[in-house]
Amino acid sequence: AYDGGSPTRSSQMRLDIVILDINDHAPVFNQSRYQALISESLLPGASVLQVYATDADQGPNGDVRYEINRRQSDPEGYFTINAQSGLIQINKPLDYETRKVHELVVQAKDGAEQPEVGTAFVSIQVRDSNDNQPSMTIIFLSEDGAPRVSEGANPGQYVARISVSDP
Template sequence: MPRFAQREYRAHVREDAPPGTAVCRLQAADPDLGANGEVRYALDPRHGDPEGYFAVDERTGVLRLQRPLDREARALHHLVVQARDGGTPPEAASALVSVVVLDVNDNAPAIRLLFLTETGRPQLSEGARPGPTGP
């Protein structure tokens, strides 16, 4: 029976990471010989990733980003990855993967200026002090 090196994996990925970015590598081993000891990885269909943000390489256990993330829409993803051996019937083990989406300042700043002068153009008084003047 396969066994994961960890029961839970925690990873962080920037929200601007491009598809194909490696998020983490899961590791499971099976002490059996031959095909019974070969481990294959897959997202658990019941607790996987219905939105299709992630995919796991069946041979290496590398979890990769499949599509762009948006931290404002979802800051944390929980997945369950299975490791199956090559036995008949195959035996499986599961590990929880929590992926934290790191915020990237991807929103352009908004600057609103209001000039309260007679001409409608900016003016600065020579007696003005540095710093904010109001909200």
């Protein structure tokens, strides 16, 4: 600083200016859509996949936490997500015959008081496993539906209709 007098006098002072980060960035996922194919025989606790997001802000404004948006997806709670790591795991037994595909809306929120939010979609396709017994139905073609074959029946004559299914 100079005083403007004659003779001119000056002085110096060192200032440290700290610029505080404002929460001006939302978390961004490294993919907008994730996909997984899993067997229905996987047990609760098994890992499905891991999502990942970053936030360009500093400090708490840049800390990312994950959650499944239960209002828009998976209200039954078949899946959980680790808030810190983004690892999605099975929470309840899955059944291919009940639901073949689960669609999740995953959110990444930063640590600000009024958090910014990023969103990604996770599609989990369930692969069938041989977990159901086949069922067999026999319908006998006699007049009363009882299991009978006439001794005069010709070879190759139909005596019953058999239906087998394996769900």
